[in-house]
Amino acid sequence: MTMADPAAMMAAIAERRSALIAQCPAPPPTPSAEELRANPIRIIEVGTSGPSAIFIHGGVQGGLGGGPGTFDRQRVLAEKGWRLRLIERPGFGQSPSRGVDDMEAEAEWIAEMLGEGSHLIGHSWGGADALLAAARRPAAVQSLTLIEPALFPIVMSDPELRADPEMQMVGGRMAGLVLQSETPADYAIAFKRTVMGLPDDPGIQDRIAGLEAHREAAERLGCALLLGKMASPEAMRAAADTVAAHKIPVLVISGGWSAFFDQVGEVVARFTNGRFETVRARNHMVQLANPEAFNRLLNGFMRDADSAVS
Secondary structure (H helix, E strand, O other), X not given: OOOOOHHHHHHHHHHHHHHHHOOOOOOOOOOOHHHHXXXXXXXXXXXXOOXXXXXXXXXXXXXXXXXXXXXXXHHHHHHHOOEEEEEOOOOXXXXXXXXXXXXXXXXXXXXXXXXXXXXXXXXXXXXXXXXXXXXXXXXXXXXXXXXXXXXXXXXXXXXXXXXXXXXXXXXXXXXXXXXXXXXXXXXXXXXXXXXXEOOOOHHHHHHHHHHHHOHHHHHHHHHHHHXXXXXXXXXXXXXXXXXXXXXXXXXXXXXXXXXXXXXXXXXXXXXXXXXXXXXXXXXXXXXXXXXXXXXXXXXHHHHHXXXXXX
8 A cells, every 4th residue: 555546545544543533532622603702812922023923833732842832942033123923822822722723724813813914934733724824815925934844645635746656655654653553642652753853852852751651641642643633635735836826935944854854845845836945953843953043044034035025
């Protein structure tokens, strides 16, 4: 079974996912419209003047990585004249949960937050959110930066990529995370080994070690990952095509530590007519692991995007 036979692969993955999800507790209900209005998403603002830059973190609720601290080391960009808006996605920080993580639903409220125009930066799951949001309101996006975005399914939208041996190997590895797991905890531990890299942040190290030492923590993460609603390959590709058609400046950043993220990043950059760059890091948290190089690249990219339209 390979990516060249996507129907068979997707059917096998769907069957195994269903068996794993059956071991998870029922997810909380989605709040009503009234509850959503009464409990808005929290925005942390850093800087009082300059062009707007909205940051969308990754991770899944109750899981490993992501959260409002993802962009702590980018706050210094306010000193360079940017008005930062750090979004706490639902279920993180002080933002109440809106049910399971849902890329399409999150893209809707992110698009609204763009206002009359903003630069948009997303990491991991938040990178996929950002791409989908940009496609909803392309005229309001001054630039789009995607940091190791969770956009692997987009590869399935292209027959040539599905037939590529390197992509088949990467695809088989990711599919194996589901197909070879007997429990949600197994899936969480396999996922973190594949996706997180070599953490040099003690807090991340502690959380990774905690997964293996405490099965209940691994079960929670595994269920959050399995229940999270990713956009379809077709929706991701349509968003990339829309961004390309509207000539939004796009920067895709990878840490160079993972062939998986490097390859997906290059594909996303090609589909969006964007630019692919490597900021050397030892793990998935590129902007935390190498903040000086990351901030220098992001600042220059956003400045160039503003200059191009002024």
